[in-house]
Amino acid sequence: MHSTDSSSVTSVWRRSGLAFGALLATAAAAQAGAKDEARQIASLANFHGGLVVHVGCGDGQLTAALRLADNWTVQGLSTDARRVQAARSAIRELGVYGPVSVLHWQGKRLPYVDNLASLVVCEDPDTVGAKELMRVLRPFGAAVCKRKGKWTATVKPQLPGTDQWPQHFRGADNNAVAQDTVVGPPRRYQWRNEPQWQRSHLAMPSINSIVSTRGRLFTVEDLASAEHPALPGKQALVARDAYNGVVLWRVLFVDWHPTYIRNK
Secondary structure, three states: OOOOOHHHHHHHHHHHHHHHHHHHHHHHHHHHHHHHHHHHHHHHHOOOOEEEEEEOOOOOHHHHHOOOOOOEEEEEEEOOHHHHHHHHHHHHHOOOEOOEEEEEOOOOOOOOOOOOEEEEEEOOHHHOOHHHHHHHEEEEEEEEEEEOOEEEEEEOOOOOOOOOEOEOOEOOOOOOOOOOOOOOOOOOOOOOOOOOOOOOOOOOOOEEEEEEEOOEEEEEEEOOOOOOOOOOOOEEEEEEEOOOOOEEEEEEOOOOOOOOOOOO
16 A cells, blocks of 8 residues: 655645746736836827737737727737747737737738738837838828837828818818829728618618728717618717728717608
8 A cells, every 4th residue: 555645745736836826926927017018109109099010929928918908909920930829829818819819921021901000019120121111000100119128109191192081071161172182993992890781772871971080080870780771770979990990989879860761
């Protein structure tokens, strides 16, 4: 018969518990540090929501921390396939994978269309040229890069030849004529978002007002079901990033115009 010294077993469990506790404390400290760094980046960029691209995502801790609110969508990039898998595992453990994701990237050219990201975070600017970072960054967005251990921000200006439409008829003169000189027929989708279906030609359109300023779209939308035009409406003021469609905020109206309107 084999006997076990209970004091030895207790000692082993105690040491194991201490080691596990130390690991948890280390992980918590790393997450807290990443959150502090993410808040510093957001403050530098004066950023409050949209699409974030994190170039060189490392272990995924900062990538996950960059989702400071529900209106932040974050994608990390890494050229190292093993780091991609490790970062994905870390983000899943934090329970935020989906709104936060990681993509294996081949390097050099970033895998995005022009003027898409609201914020670009780059920990090693030597991996991507400044011109490429600014290509994917949308106007009025910021590229925040780490140089010699310090974060610095660069804001992309409004594109030459483009205009804004901040009032119903563009400006206070109500002439409904934009000063945009680069507008033309659409050749591709920049982004897609709800609502996919309008109520009916017999009812008020599901999107019945829109203005745009500083890279944002402001719409009055009917968020209720489009199944039948006579169903009650649910009107809201919705703000989106104009270049990637991320919803920044919604404010529901207590009352609005009746939705069931027969057009003459």
